[in-house]
Amino acid sequence: MLLELDAVSKEFPTRGGPPARVMDRVSLDVRAGEFMAVLGPSGCGKSTLLQMAAGLLPVTSGTVRLAGRPVTAPPPEAVYVFQQYSRSLLPWRTVRDNVAFATEHRVGRKRARAAAEEPLAQVGLGGFGDHFPWQLSGGMQQRVAIARALAAEPAMLLMDEPFSAVDALTRLDLHALVLEICARRSLTVLLVTHDVEEAITLADRIAVLTPRPTTVAEVIEVGIDRPRDPVATRELPRFLELRHALLDRLMTRHG
Ligand SMILES: Nc1ncnc2c1ncn2[C@@H]1O[C@H](COP(=O)(O)OP(=O)(O)OP(=O)(O)O)[C@@H](O)[C@H]1O
Numbered sequence: 495m496l497l498e499l500d501a502v503s504k505e506f507p508t509r510g511g512p513p514a515r516v517m518d519r520v521s522l523d524v525r526a527g528e529f530m531a532v533l534g535p536s537g538c539g540k541s542t543l544l545q546m547a548a549g550l551l552p553v554t555s556g557t558v559r560l561a562g563r564p565v566t567a568p569p570p571e572a573v574y575v576f577q578q579y580s581r582s583l584l585p586w587r588t589v590r591d592n593v594a595f596a597t598e599h600r601v602g603r604k605r606a607r608a609a610a611e612e613p614l615a616q617v618g619l620g621g622f623g624d625h626f627p628w629q630l631s632g633g634m635q636q637r638v639a640i641a642r643a644l645a646a647e648p649a650m651l652l653m654d655e656p657f658s659a660v661d662a663l664t665r666l667d668l669h670a671l672v673l674e675i676c677a678r679r680s681l682t683v684l685l686v687t688h689d690v691e692e693a694i695t696l697a698d699r700i701a702v703l704t705p706r707p708t709t710v711a712e713v714i715e716v717g718i719d720r721p722r723d724p725v726a727t728r729e730l731p732r733f734l735e736l737r738h739a740l741l742d743r744l745m746t747r748h749g
């Protein structure tokens with residue numbers, strides 16, 4: 495196991511009243527090299543879960559371990575990709591310098607800049623190093639954010655709805671990109687999403703969360719062969735079967 499959540503609970507303080515319990519004893523294991531998607535209704539605690547896994551938010555009880563060590567601060571092995579690419583990129587820095595930002599504190603600005611070229615090429619932005627983020631489309635900006643994550647050469651990517659702010663076609667392109675990157679590098683991914691089709695397209699396993707207080711309702715094995723094509727995968731009987739079951743589950747839980 496690379497990432498282990500063991501009976502993790504989370505309470506937030508409320509003004510005057512007792513603390514609000516948003517997560518109740520969530521246990522989840524992500525194996526090395528595995529792509530795990532976490533699916534759940536809006537407001538159920540997906541971002542909270544990911545932030546605790548990333549060491550960005552303390553747990554109320556339970557433990558989070560990465561590579562066997564308790565996570566109490568952001569671990570060097572993991573990189574967090576935010577939902578809002580426009581807020582995560584630095585607007586005064588070029589695309590190249592945004593990617594270099596991931597490594598310059600370790601290797602210096604010059605080497606970090608040189609090392610930015612490969613991940614930029616990998617996400618199809620080889621010629622855009624001198625552009626500024628605001629000169630790119632939303633999908634391209636999210637590619638920059640992915641390139642920056644890859645530049646750090648993490649063992650694990652933690653992604654919080656990274657494709658929800660782009661249009662449906664761009665999203666399919668980014669799915670293809672992520673499938674390709676995961677096939678090439680032995681990355682472990684924990685992806686949080688409310689998009690059933692995205693979860694099936696990308697993941698090896700899907701953890702389905704309940705509404706608050708959040709628990710894990712079930713963990714489903716996707717069982718679709720790789721390499722996967724994001725368009726062709728959508729027509730497979732197994733895809734349709736999973737989509738039906740997951741939508742049914744997520745919708746009936748809301749009454
Ligand atoms: N800092 C905080 N203080 C108090 N309550 C919080 C805090 N952060 C989150 N919450 C509450 O915890 C619950 C889970 O929030 P979270 O953002 O994790 O949900 P989510 O599943 O990511 O939602 P979405 O699908 O909208 O992104 C929400 O009800 C939210 O109001």
Ligand SMILES: [Mg+2]
Nearest residue numbers: 540541542654
């Ligand atoms: Mg969220």
